[in-house]
Amino acid sequence: RKEVEQDPGPFNVPEGATVAFNCTYSNSASQSFFWYRQDCRKEPKLLMSVYSSGNEDGRFTAQLNRASQYISLLIRDSKLSDSATYLCVVILNTGGFKTIFGAGTRLFVKA
Amino acid sequence: NAGVTQTPKFRVLKTGQSMTLLCAQDMNHEYMYWYRQDPGMGLRLIHYSVGEGTTAKGEVPDGYNVSRLKKQNFLLGLESAAPSQTSVYFCASRAAGQGARRTEAFFGQGTRLTVV
Numbered sequence: 001r002k003e004v005e006q007d008p009g010p011f012n013v014p015e016g017a018t019v020a021f022n023c024t025y026s027n028s029a030s031q032s033f034f035w036y037r038q039d040c041r042k043e044p045k046l047l048m049s050v051y052s053s054g055n056e057d058g059r060f061t062a063q064l065n066r067a068s069q070y071i072s073l074l075i076r077d078s079k080l081s082d083s084a085t086y087l088c089v090v091i092l093n094t095g096g097f098k099t100i101f102g103a104g105t106r107l108f109v110k111a
Numbered sequence: 112n113a114g115v116t117q118t119p120k121f122r123v124l125k126t127g128q129s130m131t132l133l134c135a136q137d138m139n140h141e142y143m144y145w146y147r148q149d150p151g152m153g154l155r156l157i158h159y160s161v162g163e164g165t166t167a168k169g170e171v172p173d174g175y176n177v178s179r180l181k182k183q184n185f186l187l188g189l190e191s192a193a194p195s196q197t198s199v200y201f202c203a204s205r206a207a208g209q210g211a212r213r214t215e216a217f218f219g220q221g222t223r224l225t226v227v
Contacts, residue, residue, distance in 0.1 A: 008151065043201060043218035099144060099216055103153030
């Protein structure tokens with residue numbers, strides 16, 4: 001079983017739609033959680049951290065459920081520029097803070 | 112500020128050849144990582160390092176070796192390249208210390224390697 005699992009999509013949504021992605025993790029030693037964004041043929045870049053109480057950054061909302069071991073990302077009022085792959089990232093406290101990436105969820109926002 | 116720089120950006124190897132990928136960061140980060148990214152597989156951790164002179168295995172270490180002789184550099188070696196190692200390789204670095212759990216990982220632009 002992969003340590004971090006995501007629905008690969010793709011999600012095809014119209015502009016202005018709300019879309020949600022989920023990610024599950026298997027290791028209870030997981031300490032920190034993030035969402036990264038990766039554009040086609042580019043390197044991943046940090047979108048936002050995920051805090052236990054949930055957090056929001058503009059149109060983006062991240063949630064963490066430690067009991068069920070999943071993370072979510074909600075995007076409201078989707079823009080064409082949101083089209084990308086969204087990667088769920090977990091940092092394990094294994095003595096070296098190993099950083100594990102999910103396979104990513106592809107999002108296409110269409111006009 | 113260059114951030115994380117990977118060299119080379121592209122390479123074609125013949126089966127059995129060897130090569131070294133170089134990752135250099137100028138942010139004084141303690142942690143460095145090598146990933147490979149294949150279609151449908153996402154980023155898979157090959158090896159990582161928590162400081163100068165240390166290395167550890169990730170998810171898919173077979174066929175690769177690494178060295179971290181200097182804090183700013185993390186080298187990934189392929190001793191005998193195989194077609195299965197055709198991939199895009201990304202290097203990343205993160206700061207350590209207080210709040211290490213929450214520090215952002217910065218990535219290089221990737222190395223596209225083809226083994227024929």
